[in-house]
Amino acid sequence: MSDLNQLFKRKNQPSLRPNSRPSSSFSSSSSSSRPTLESEDSGLTGLTGSTGLTSRNNDATTKRIFSKLDNLQKMLEKIMKNQEKMQNDIKSVKEEVAILSYDQDCVYSVILESVQNLLEKIIYPTFDQFKETAKSFMEKSDINFFSSLGHRWEPFYHKKIRVDLTKKLRALRSTLCARVKTSIFEVCKVPPINIAAEASKISAWKKNPAISNSFRKLFDKVEEDKEDTYMTRIIKNVWPKKKNIPNLQIAWVISIAEIILNPNNENIKISKEIIKPVLLKNLNKIENNESFEYESDSPERLEVASKRLAAPKKSAVPERPAAPRNDENDDDDDEADEGDKAYEANETYETDEGDEYYNEIINIDESEKE
Structure with missing residues (x-):
């Protein structure tokens, strides 16, 4: 038993190699472990620095x-x-391009309709009235094109409409004025006179008894058994096929006849300034249903009338600021200037065959005639 115990004791003891030196081995291993840890620390420090540099590089690249x-x-x-x-x-x-290439026939149609409207409702339009009338008919004629213009309406009007519209109105108004004068000469059976006649010839023409007689009987009946007066006949001759003649146009024709046949002024050329006071007076008479009659030719009344025609600046007709006329050749008279294109009156005033005169000039009261 003791031998076995000894044996076990021996086996439980650690085996020692020969020449082994445990304490020195331990110390050597301990001493060698320290440099290893330092190298590992330095490796970790280098890795951390490399990571920071990479991070900075990445930030710069990102920026x-x-x-x-x-x-x-x-x-x-x-x-x-x-x-x-x-x-x-x-x-x-x-x-x-659309504006410049717009159908000129459509533009011309707008001009014609505008002219007819202006002649019936205004006769002597202002710059703004020209533009507004053309705008109204342009809109009615082609609403899509008009809407597409927007703020370009103004340049379109000035480029494509304004000048032709002004010339057209003035030319047609001159044509109508000439027809009125011709009708006066024919109905009243007075000798015609040229508007370019010398002052002496105009004065002699005004003194002709036929002129003063015609002036007196403008609102007399041509024939006793007929309703037409001389003035009615004159108007019918100007528009033989047109009915529903606007009151403004009737007043305009009456005014022309009164100015030309009045023996107490020297006017045979009709201008806006001369006719407007007379036009306003006659238009008021028509609208108020007043009768037209020959006014006494007493010197006092005729002198007043003559002065009114000679100094028209105090016209009662309200005026808007005058329109620029530098390129429109409009000096506000109704006689065609050289260079104006002549237009036939029926070009914008087409009427149906068989139309009858509708507006009636009220005959004077026989008892009021002198």
């Missing part, structure tokens, strides 16, 4: 990328703005 993206965005916005501007420019060019 450069974002900077380039910002530049690209700005460039893209600039391109889009330029593209939008190009689109607007193209649209403007198309609109300009």
